[in-house]
Amino acid sequence: MREVAVADGTLAWDVLEITPPWLSDPSTVILHHGLGTSADMWSEWLPRLAMYHRVVRFDMRGCGRSSALKRGAKLDLELFRNDVLAVADASGARRFHLIGESFGGTVALFTGATCRERLLSITTISSPHRGARMRILEGWRELADGPESMRAWSERMMTYRFFDGAVSPEALNWFQALQDRTDPALVRGVAQLVRNMDLTLLLRDLDLPVLLVAPDSSPFVEAELVSELHGILPRSSLQVFAGTRHGLAFSHAAACADLFRTFSAALPSN
Numbered sequence: 331m332r333e334v335a336v337a338d339g340t341l342a343w344d345v346l347e348i349t350p351p352w353l354s355d356p357s358t359v360i361l362h363h364g365l366g367t368s369a370d371m372w373s374e375w376l377p378r379l380a381m382y383h384r385v386v387r388f389d390m391r392g393c394g395r396s397s398a399l400k401r402g403a404k405l406d407l408e409l410f411r412n413d414v415l416a417v418a419d420a421s422g423a424r425r426f427h428l429i430g431e432s433f434g435g436t437v438a439l440f441t442g443a444t445c446r447e448r449l450l451s452i453t454t455i456s457s458p459h460r461g462a463r464m465r466i467l468e469g470w471r472e473l474a475d476g477p478e479s480m481r482a483w484s485e486r487m488m489t490y491r492f493f494d495g496a497v498s499p500e501a502l503n504w505f506q507a508l509q510d511r512t513d514p515a516l517v518r519g520v521a522q523l524v525r526n527m528d529l530t531l532l533l534r535d536l537d538l539p540v541l542l543v544a545p546d547s548s549p550f551v552e553a554e555l556v557s558e559l560h561g562i563l564p565r566s567s568l569q570v571f572a573g574t575r576h577g578l579a580f581s582h583a584a585a586c587a588d589l590f591r592t593f594s595a596a597l598p599s600n
Contacts, residue, residue: 331369331395334420336413339397342369343388343417346380353382357450357594358423361387362414364432364456365520366487366509367580368394371431374583378591386421388413390434392516394508405519407440407527414441415448427594429453431579432550433520436527442540443532451597453541453590455579458551459559460528483517484509490549491577505580533562540566541593543586545574567593 331342349356359379361372369387379385389396391413399405414437418426427450430438435457442452488506497505540563544556553570560568569589571578579586 331389332420334416336391336416337409338400338403339391341388341391341397341413341417342395343386343420344369345421346376346385348380349382349384356383358384358386358418358421358426359590359594360414360418360421360423360426360428361385362428362430362434362437363387363390363393364430364434365393365517366484366512367505368508370394370508371505371580372583375587378584378587382591383427383594384421384423386417386423386426388417392513399513399515399519401515403515403519405516405523407437407523408444410437411441411444414438415445418448424448425450427451427453427590429455429590430457431455432457432576433524436524436529439529439533439536439540442538443529443536446536446538449538451539451541451594453543453593455543455586456545456548456551456576457542458524458555459533459562460530460555461525480512480514481510483514484512491575492581493547493573493575496575496577496581501580505577530562533559536563537565539593539597541590542566542568543578543589544568544570545576545578546570546572547574548576548578550576 331344333340363371368389372387392399428438435454438452439459442449484506542556542560544553546553560566
């Protein structure tokens, strides 16, 4: 992994460039994960995307190999958007497709609404655009520090993310072990940020192509909320996956990646 300097630390990122030599000037895809995981959650996406795009992934601040949060750090969408742009600049991507899962998709929407000129498209997976209906986040603001508290949070999150049998036992163990180590300050900060946000007005004039991918059984982002977002965005497409929970981007990685490939293949290259 490489590093890029950002406000209050560094972000770990890498790029996969294995497109065939006869594919001239392939576009870049940047992958933004959500809370509790790292850039490695996209592993099953990589072979499906890398034959057609330069693929850039990074660890969100406070996660994985990126810098831990500073004590008392103020989290807002501008900060996370600037992180995306810092990674894009470090990778040499003037314009790019931005794919985000969960909170990463929320950041993608905000990035498109405020920096339209940098993006080719947006794809969100299990992502909210407003938080007023997400009462499940209320308890996160009181989440205590310490491994016991985070382990209990992580165990609950696994039931919210995956139905039984949705992923292999090995993948499930890897995901939970990573999630167990999530910084509680990051969870509290993002919960407060999402709970108080409403991007509705910002998104009404967003004329980018947007692919909305949603599970039908997420306790965080109900299908009705994503349908509302679909109605707001003038150039959006919506795909709901039946029998899936919030961790759709991980449990159904191949299907989601193939869906993006079909979506992006129909778009202009720049």
